[in-house]
Amino acid sequence: NAGVTQTPKFQVLKTGQSMTLQCAQDMNHEYMSWYRQDPGMGLRLIHYSVGAGITDQGEVPNGYNVSRSTTEDFPLRLLSAAPSQTSVYFCASKVRDSTNEKLFFGSGTQLSVL
Amino acid sequence: TQLLEQSPQFLSIQEGENLTVYCNSSSVFSSLQWYRQEPGEGPVLLVTVVTGGEVKKLKRLTFQFGDARKDSSLHITAAQPGDTGLYLCAGSLYNNNDMRFGAGTRLTVKP
Numbered sequence: 600n601a602g603v604t605q606t607p608k609f610q611v612l613k614t615g616q617s618m619t620l621q622c623a624q625d626m627n628h629e630y631m632s633w634y635r636q637d638p639g640m641g642l643r644l645i646h647y648s649v650g651a652g653i654t655d656q657g658e659v660p661n662g663y664n665v666s667r668s669t670t671e672d673f674p675l676r677l678l679s680a681a682p683s684q685t686s687v688y689f690c691a692s693k694v695r696d697s698t699n700e701k702l703f704f705g706s707g708t709q710l711s712v713l
Numbered sequence: 714t715q716l717l718e719q720s721p722q723f724l725s726i727q728e729g730e731n732l733t734v735y736c737n738s739s740s741v742f743s744s745l746q747w748y749r750q751e752p753g754e755g756p757v758l759l760v761t762v763v764t765g766g767e768v769k770k771l772k773r774l775t776f777q778f779g780d781a782r783k784d785s786s787l788h789i790t791a792a793q794p795g796d797t798g799l800y801l802c803a804g805s806l807y808n809n810n811d812m813r814f815g816a817g818t819r820l821t822v823k824p
Contacts, residue, residue, distance in 0.1 A: 641816040644813070658813070
């Protein structure tokens, strides 16, 4: 199984540009989420989804949009990139919305906004 | 301020030494998880602790959940270079979906 696949691996944007980070999982997981990881800050939850058609905000949602039209895909959109969004972004999924379930992570997207 | 405070932030030791890293909070968690992350990769789950006072062992790694379910520790016996990585604790407070992570402990084990 491929697990959680993120694309692209690296991206450089100029301030004000828009882009979509792609995330796909082939494990039929109900729950998917996006995190950003910054030095000294750990992983911070941006948005999450408990199933197709359902999304909700996490700890740091401003500047990001998400949608969940299928179980497999959960793209993250930056509508107008800002230097503060320079970070490493991780997509994760798990079987369901339970605290004891294992989160499966993708390998990350390193984003630089100039 | 972080919901989960991890200490130390950095730890560099020689192969064969023992070490303990800590994950503390003023809040009560229903469970805590420990992940390990290597450069260029996403975190990978090591263990989930659920019951206050619980101790789980995974080969040379021992995980403990505090009696009050506010803190946890990870002890590594006879560390090896392969243990090098970023160790993260994670827990959920308000619902099952909002999983919060600590900032991590970056461990380097020198041969």
